[in-house]
Amino acid sequence: MSKQTKRRHSMSEWALIGAVVLYAAVLLVGPLVSILWGALSEGAAPFVREITSPNALNAIKLTLLLSVGATVLNTVFGVCIAWVLVRDDFKGRQLINGLVDLPFAVSPVIAGLMLILLFGRDGWFTWVTDSLGIKMVFAWPGMLLATAFVSLPFVTREVMPVLAQIGTEQENAAYTMGASSWQAFWHVTLPSIRWGLLYGVSLTLARAIGEFGAVLVVSGGVSGLTETSTLFIFRSLDDRNYVGAYSMALVLALISFTILMLMEFFKNRTGEGR
Amino acid sequence: MSIVLEKIVKRYGRQLIVDRVSLEVADGEFFVLLGASGSGKSTILRMIAGLAQPDGGRILLHGRDVTGLPPQQRDTGMVFQNYSIFHHMSVSENIEFGLKIRKKPRAERRAKVEQLLDLVGLAGLGSRLPAQLSGGQQQRVAVARALAYEPNVLLLDEPFGALDVKIRTQLRRSLKEIQKKLGVTAILVTHDQEEAFELADRIGILERGRLLEVGEGEELYARPKSSFVATFLGAGTVLVGSASSGKARFNTLSLPIPEGIPREDGARVQLLIRPEHVVLSREEPPGGAAVLGRGTVLEQTFNGASRRATLRMPHMPATRQIAPPIPFGEEGFLVDAVVPTDEPLTGREVWVSLRSWHILGPPVPRLMVYDLGSGSTEPLRLAKQLVEKLEATATVLAVADGPGAAEALRERHKRRQDESDLTGAELRIRYGEAADQIISEQAETPYEMVILSPSQKRFAITDPRADGMGGLTGKVLQQSRAPVLVVKGEGSRFSKILICTAAGEPGKSDVRVGGRLARRLRASVTLLYVNAREEAPGPLARVHLERAAATLRSLDVEGDIRYRQAETASAGILAEADEGAFDLIVVGGHGPGSRKLFKLSDVTKQVVAGSDCPVLVVPSDVK
Numbered sequence: 058m059s060k061q062t063k064r065r066h067s068m069s070e071w072a073l074i075g076a077v078v079l080y081a082a083v084l085l086v087g088p089l090v091s092i093l094w095g096a097l098s099e100g101a102a103p104f105v106r107e108i109t110s111p112n113a114l115n116a117i118k119l120t121l122l123l124s125v126g127a128t129v130l131n132t133v134f135g136v137c138i139a140w141v142l143v144r145d146d147f148k149g150r151q152l153i154n155g156l157v158d159l160p161f162a163v164s165p166v167i168a169g170l171m172l173i174l175l176f177g178r179d180g181w182f183t184w185v186t187d188s189l190g191i192k193m194v195f196a197w198p199g200m201l202l203a204t205a206f207v208s209l210p211f212v213t214r215e216v217m218p219v220l221a222q223i224g225t226e227q228e229n230a231a232y233t234m235g236a237s238s239w240q241a242f243w244h245v246t247l248p249s250i251r252w253g254l255l256y257g258v259s260l261t262l263a264r265a266i267g268e269f270g271a272v273l274v275v276s277g278g279v280s281g282l283t284e285t286s287t288l289f290i291f292r293s294l295d296d297r298n299y300v301g302a303y304s305m306a307l308v309l310a311l312i313s314f315t316i317l318m319l320m321e322f323f324k325n326r327t328g329e330g331r
Numbered sequence: 332m333s334i335v336l337e338k339i340v341k342r343y344g345r346q347l348i349v350d351r352v353s354l355e356v357a358d359g360e361f362f363v364l365l366g367a368s369g370s371g372k373s374t375i376l377r378m379i380a381g382l383a384q385p386d387g388g389r390i391l392l393h394g395r396d397v398t399g400l401p402p403q404q405r406d407t408g409m410v411f412q413n414y415s416i417f418h419h420m421s422v423s424e425n426i427e428f429g430l431k432i433r434k435k436p437r438a439e440r441r442a443k444v445e446q447l448l449d450l451v452g453l454a455g456l457g458s459r460l461p462a463q464l465s466g467g468q469q470q471r472v473a474v475a476r477a478l479a480y481e482p483n484v485l486l487l488d489e490p491f492g493a494l495d496v497k498i499r500t501q502l503r504r505s506l507k508e509i510q511k512k513l514g515v516t517a518i519l520v521t522h523d524q525e526e527a528f529e530l531a532d533r534i535g536i537l538e539r540g541r542l543l544e545v546g547e548g549e550e551l552y553a554r555p556k557s558s559f560v561a562t563f564l565g566a567g568t569v570l571v572g573s574a575s576s577g578k579a580r581f582n583t584l585s586l587p588i589p590e591g592i593p594r595e596d597g598a599r600v601q602l603l604i605r606p607e608h609v610v611l612s613r614e615e616p617p618g619g620a621a622v623l624g625r626g627t628v629l630e631q632t633f634n635g636a637s638r639r640a641t642l643r644m645p646h647m648p649a650t651r652q653i654a655p656p657i658p659f660g661e662e663g664f665l666v667d668a669v670v671p672t673d674e675p676l677t678g679r680e681v682w683v684s685l686r687s688w689h690i691l692g693p694p695v696p697r698l699m700v701y702d703l704g705s706g707s708t709e710p711l712r713l714a715k716q717l718v719e720k721l722e723a724t725a726t727v728l729a730v731a732d733g734p735g736a737a738e739a740l741r742e743r744h745k746r747r748q749d750e751s752d753l754t755g756a757e758l759r760i761r762y763g764e765a766a767d768q769i770i771s772e773q774a775e776t777p778y779e780m781v782i783l784s785p786s787q788k789r790f791a792i793t794d795p796r797a798d799g800m801g802g803l804t805g806k807v808l809q810q811s812r813a814p815v816l817v818v819k820g821e822g823s824r825f826s827k828i829l830i831c832t833a834a835g836e837p838g839k840s841d842v843r844v845g846g847r848l849a850r851r852l853r854a855s856v857t858l859l860y861v862n863a864r865e866e867a868p869g870p871l872a873r874v875h876l877e878r879a880a881a882t883l884r885s886l887d888v889e890g891d892i893r894y895r896q897a898e899t900a901s902a903g904i905l906a907e908a909d910e911g912a913f914d915l916i917v918v919g920g921h922g923p924g925s926r927k928l929f930k931l932s933d934v935t936k937q938v939v940a941g942s943d944c945p946v947l948v949v950p951s952d953v954k
Contacts (some may be wrong), residue, residue: 224410229402229411230476231382232381232402233381233405234408234428234432235406236403236432242431248417248419248420249418
């Protein structure tokens with residue numbers, strides 16, 4: 058009797074595992090394999106040639122620059138936003154809390170358009186950037202802003218629950234021991250939220266690397282100048298340069314994959330995390 | 332003095348959490364603040380640490396005024412209930428933290444950490460992470476961490492609350508040892524009496540934000556000054572009797588009155604009986620023993636070393652039990668006794684005598700009078716009468732729009748108080764809407780009665796939504812926790828009291844409160860039952876009336892029962908009050924649950940509106 062229930066249990070278990078594997082294969086592994094296949098279908102030489110072309114190298118460089126820049130921005134401000142939303146109670150807290158998710162809700166293309174409206178020709182704030190001598194639209198500052206916008210919520214959303222959970226008592230303990238607010242944050246709060254923060258940072262980075270729509274609208278996609286890796290792929294496909302497109306796609310996938318794996322690795326090594 | 336608190340006050344919103352607490356803790360003393368949850372004890376500790384700011388008063392640490400300083404500059408060591416250990420740091424790093432902040436050299440830090448690990452009994456565990464320690468060990472780390480930088484004072488906020496009993500006892504012992512060894516001044520906050528008795532050099536009892544009594548544990552237990560402390564610390568029965576020719580009399584029992592307690596004839600005195608001081612015997616105790624009488628064993632529980640028995644004693648004239656409260660309808664009173672297990676409790680009737688006892692001064696009821704500052708001074712006159720007859724203290728509450736009007740108001744009230752001879756009363760001025768302020772004042776200081784006068788003498792009950800009375804009276808009656816005396820008519824002497832046991836809805840608190848009042852005022856009482864139809868009351872009503880009469884008898888108040896037939900309950904009550912020339916009507920009000928859901932009952936409203944003599948409205952949750 059018990060054996061039978063156990064068998065039935067294990068059968069349903071297997072069915073579930075099978076479903077998960079199939080789902081992952083279709084959605085995750087399949088595309089990866091096809092990219093790999095596409096990039097190397099004509100051998101390694103064309104792959105190397107395409108990926109080392111000046112335009113491709115420039116695109117990779119720009120992508121890395123933008124995503125690291127956006128990640129730094131969003132880490133600093135994301136933690137600040139999370140702190141304010143969790144620790145302070147003020148009028149309009151709910152509103153700001155809702156607004157944080159706006160980049161998820163708004164299409165990146167629309168986000169790009171908004172930036173054009175603000176900083177493009179005759180934009181609302183163009184006089185500010187002009188007087189400062191900064192070119193926003195069709196240049197990297199605008200692209201950085203666009204990338205930062207679309208990847209804003211990750212850090213905040215990952216840090217907020219951790220911050221709420223740890224409460225203020227440890228900070229209070231640090232205060233009574235003589236620690237200043239900054240010391241308490243650096244030595245006590247930050248280490249407590251580090252896993253949430255790291256997870257948020259890696260999601261931000263991965264999202265920033267893959268950004269396409271907002272950057273396309275803001276950058277104009279001038280090859281060799283304002284063309285990121287994703288724009289490079291898009292243009293290559295347009296030019297029927299499939300090897301080029303697949304090669305760049307492979308490189309991007311590898312970068313993102315490495316980031317996520319690195320984080321898993323650190324998490325497991327210290328035996329902590331969530 | 333290590334720690335001096337001068338009249339510190341803390342409010343959260345409108346709630347007064349800490350009410351003018353003053354305290355001095357000597358160097359090297361272990362002081363324990365003992366109170367129930369919500370008594371404000373943790374708040375006091377947090378204000379000393381600088382984690383909360385007082386709204387008034389001063390805090391001095393070693394003679395230095397630290398009232399406005401941030402926690403970093405106060406040099407206190409604090410241990411929290413939930414340990415608050417830094418989880419990402421090793422045990423050593425945790426202990427080192429305060430020293431690192433103070434930029435002490437590495438060698439000194441190391442030496443101190445080793446020394447402290449040794450002191451708290453964690454030697455060799457310095458490299459462990461907190462997650463690898465038990466709760467008790469974590470709290471030891473927290474103590475070591477708070478002591479590492481040799482703070483001025485050690486503050487402990489229920490440090491053993493989250494631990495199981497066995498570890499708690501262990502930790503308590505080592506904490507006391509450490510504290511004595513280092514000679515550091517400590518304040519510990521707890522709700523656990525055992526903990527307080529074991530650790531404290533002195534104990535302070537907190538109730539609702541007020542520091543009631545301070546003293547050594549044994550002293551507080553054996554000779555409390557107030558009945559609250561008497562019943563809060565340990566178990567016991569408190570009886571109220573009266574003094575006569577220099578002795579405290581509780582029926583036949585007559586005991587000497589200690590120094591400092593009023594002893595003139597008729598003064599009220601309280602007797603505290605601890606269970607361990609009760610002696611049970613089968614034979615009548617010899618002459619000279621303090622005999623309470625013959626009691627019946629109601630129930631007994633076996634605790635291993637001892638046996639605890641609850642005895643019901645017959646009613647003793649001129650004596651009333653105030654704690655623990657007796658069930659409604661009981662005539663006698665209940666006494667707990669602790670007897671050795673080998674003493675069999677055969678035979679359910681035993682002689683009860685006292686090995687030891689403690690006499691307290693009279694309980695002092697507090698009255699609040701809301702005075703408009705103009706018009707009739709009848710409320711003040713009635714308050715004066717009650718203050719005299721109940722040996723109560725009165726607070727006159729005046730409400731002003733803003734601080735600007737306060738001075739003129741103070742002047743006017745002084746004059747009115749003098750006119751009505753209510754000179755001993757304290758005047759309190761609050762700002763804002765009158766009804767709100769009356770309720771707030773009650774929330775901050777518990778009063779036994781609120782006295783107010785409606786602006787009109789008789790009001791129409793035409794608009795059902797307007798409560799048929801002034802907005803103020805309605806609101807206060809709706810929300811008050813204490814009985815409210817609505818002043819109507821003039822010249823009441825409180826000599827004939829009509830207690831209305833409203834048909835259908837038996838009130839208990841109105842009988843109790845009305846009876847107690849009658850006893851103190853030496854007034855006659857009539858219990859009134861109003862029936863809509865011309866028939867005898869049903870069995871439920873009869874049982875209730877019998878129990879009400881028994882409750883009155885237990886208070887030595889003779890109550891006659893009247894039945895009356897009337898169309899509505901309120902009409903019956905008003906007619907009876909009129910014909911019988913009563914000068915106080917007692918009616919039931921609301922319980923705490925129903926207060927928000929329903930409006931005042933129509934009967935209560937109509938009686939208050941239509942009466943020509945004062946009406947006492949008693950909320951049903953008043954004990």
